[in-house]
Amino acid sequence: MIVSSSNHRNHRSPSCLACPLRLKPAFKDKSDEEIRFIQAMKIDHRQLPAGADIIHPGQEDAELYTLFSGWAFRYKSLPDGRRQILNFLLPGDLVGLQASLLSAAQHGIEALTEVELCVFPRRRTYEMFGRMPALAYELAWLGSREESLIDENLTSVGQRNAQERIAALVISLYRRAEALGLVAENSFAFPLTQQQLADALGLSLVHTSKTWARLRKAGMFSLERGRLTIHNPRLTERMALLFESELHPRPLI
Template identity: 35%
Template structure:
């Protein structure tokens, strides 16, 4: 399984367990046409038609909006296991650009293909809905960063978010992680000057809290970094689906939660009868 495909599976499995047919449905989405997009190019461009969806298999991208004078606001980061244009048909045109931060490999899918795989796998459809809600919550935290947090709090919160997102996908080495994010990109994300970002990163390093060098970052003191940022992972929605929702999904595809197997394990109910 490709790293990006495994990352997507790991991310979605936080919310709900998959049966074999769900894995097959997800694989059919990922095994579609692949495309390599070099660094510095748009996956989608603001104002242009939005006809395809993309699964990030390798590399990083950033969703951003650019003002007429060239100033840029980065809205969010996309890493292996993330999806661009999950609900492409909702908008006739892209409302933001998604630009590659390094060389990116994507799997493309059409809205029709998405409808087909989610109709085969209600559990996958629910998991993708959860992923969309998660992106909304991440964007809300970025708004709080820009609007209310201090420079040190913003930087600390962003690095903790990226580390947490990479960790659940199996893409970190303990508290060390790789991010293709320059100080200019951080500045465009947090509404700070590059000078302010540089000064803040040096302060965090001198305090023995966070070290960032080129594309490598290491959390030196997790507790202090979390305290500084006021960080909680609640906004990442890293929790299991409520039992009522799992039961409803099970009823749609002929599975049931096995009460003897423990939370999250499912078995096919081959002897189900209509009550």
């Protein structure tokens, strides 16, 4: 399913000034002028069902989006069908910055749940750099933050074993959900299938299922009616072998 069909246009487009995402702790304060500029740039507000393609691999005219609600993921596929999920996108995340700066998308982006997207014209990205440097800087900042997330995933897949990878992924999503105010009593909505987990972790479906079950039975977390509860976040962080950059001016070894 391709985004460009207009059936999903939502005419009750919310005002950016009143955007609920502005209230979240994770969001920096923006001036009203900037918000008005964003509002003027916004050309659409779209709703898409779970499983929809937001950007398909190779697409050359991908617009720039902001994820207003729901989850999505970026992925890359090999010619034989294997695919790697690169990172997950949560509300407030920028969608398609890389695709709109490069001439063609080197990856796909798919809606994981039903999503709402704010749509901005890629053609005017360059204009924005000229007229709203603070926003352009913010864009670059968001891009760097995404890169940092991918760095973390690459480190996971390259160096951690199955248990550690699951712990790292789960705690990373937990922390992000927490920053958005989506965590209540250590639990948050967790819409991933095990196939998607496997594709993100670089593991087979079967091994993912077994390791997931083992950690669940060991009491690391539980999953009920689509909500994941992390019983001891700090412990999970330690099992994921997180945190080193703060400690060592030079890598240990």
